[in-house]
Amino acid sequence: MNTQMEGKICIVTGATNGIGEVTAQALANMGATVVGVGRNPAKCTETANRIKSATGNPAVEFLVADLSLQSHVRNLAEVIKRKCAHIDVLVNNAGSFYATHQITGEGIEMTWALNHLNYFLLTNLLLDVIKASAPARIVNVSSGAHTGAREINFADTGFATGYSGWSAYSHSKLANVLFTFELARRLEGSGVTANVLHPGFVATGFGANNGGLLGVGMKVAQRIMARSPEKGAETNIYLASSPEVEGVTGKYFTDKHELKASPAAYDLEAAKRLWALSEEQTKITQSA
Ligand SMILES: NC(=O)c1ccc[n+]([C@@H]2O[C@H](COP(=O)([O-])OP(=O)(O)OC[C@H]3O[C@@H](n4cnc5c(N)ncnc54)[C@H](OP(=O)(O)O)[C@@H]3O)[C@@H](O)[C@H]2O)c1
Numbered sequence: 001m002n003t004q005m006e007g008k009i010c011i012v013t014g015a016t017n018g019i020g021e022v023t024a025q026a027l028a029n030m031g032a033t034v035v036g037v038g039r040n041p042a043k044c045t046e047t048a049n050r051i052k053s054a055t056g057n058p059a060v061e062f063l064v065a066d067l068s069l070q071s072h073v074r075n076l077a078e079v080i081k082r083k084c085a086h087i088d089v090l091v092n093n094a095g096s097f098y099a100t101h102q103i104t105g106e107g108i109e110m111t112w113a114l115n116h117l118n119y120f121l122l123t124n125l126l127l128d129v130i131k132a133s134a135p136a137r138i139v140n141v142s143s144g145a146h147t148g149a150r151e152i153n154f155a156d157t158g159f160a161t162g163y164s165g166w167s168a169y170s171h172s173k174l175a176n177v178l179f180t181f182e183l184a185r186r187l188e189g190s191g192v193t194a195n196v197l198h199p200g201f202v203a204t205g206f207g208a209n210n211g212g213l214l215g216v217g218m219k220v221a222q223r224i225m226a227r228s229p230e231k232g233a234e235t236n237i238y239l240a241s242s243p244e245v246e247g248v249t250g251k252y253f254t255d256k257h258e259l260k261a262s263p264a265a266y267d268l269e270a271a272k273r274l275w276a277l278s279e280e281q282t283k284i285t286q287s288a
Helices: 018-029 041-055 070-083 110-132 144-148 165-186 212-225 234-241 268-282
Strands: 009-013 033-038 060-064 089-092 136-141 192-198 252-254 257-259
Touching: 009 018, 009 110, 018 033, 018 041, 018 089, 018 234, 033 041, 033 070, 041 060, 060 070, 070 110, 089 110, 089 234, 110 136, 110 165, 110 192, 110 268, 136 165, 136 234, 144 165, 165 192, 165 268, 192 234, 234 252
Parallel strands: 009 033, 009 089, 033 060, 089 136, 136 192, 192 252
Antiparallel strands: 252 257
16 A cells, blocks of 8 residues: 555445446545445445455445436435545546436436436536545546537437437437536636546446347457456546646546547537537536
């Protein structure tokens, strides 16, 4: 364990598996207090215990929330605010791919609810504490798949008509980039940075929830082509902790380098419209 992040409090969502788990462990290994978020209580306990014993850092706690549900995100934000005097890093990482059209218990299409609205709502609910903790960092995990979406489908964000898993996924990942760039503009001068990244194709649990041929196909492709979760988490860890990116904001990264996102990600009007729509869809009264 080193001390690079000692005194910092880092929140990592989707920290019970894959890229998020490696990120949480790396930050704990740098001496940070880590609050991981997962949806499975037993997995949360196991992961917290494993990270504590692997790093020797006792300041690791996991909170349980189904981030596809706004009621859970609101409750999670309240618990985090009660527990954390400051928030130095927020890594919005929990995300998934849904081959079939699914609706949450709150009536929102699952991909949009988990991959975009969760990032938007959790960030905005924690933002007063994050701003008060400046310098602070927000890191959003998107994907190179965002280039597959030409624009935000404002009329039908959940693809009630013509759903395909890949269309919904790339669309949600374009939303991650537009959201991050708009957030960075709104946070200018606050000392809080917001960056977004593509982790590469990574061998994780990604896609496994779909089972069947797709689940098997994904596993085979991961075995042949994907990088390790350790490699996949490098850019998360870099953006969350490296002095090299102190003050850098509103950028898209892969492999610890800034890269151009797709042209659609730089559409200022779309970013503003997405923000307004996300406020409506999350019924948030105060956002950045
Ligand atoms: N893997 C890739 O090739 C790849 C490529 C580009 C981008 N990404 C992005 O990377 C991020 C992390 O994915 P990963 O590859 O590490 O996948 P993963 O191994 O499936 O991990 C996803 C994490 O999110 C959690 N999660 C899923 N649904 C949730 C929910 N409803 N509420 C709370 N937590 C939930 C999972 O919990 P459980 O442990 O309970 O499953 C797990 O901790 C995602 O945003 C994904 O879009 C991945």
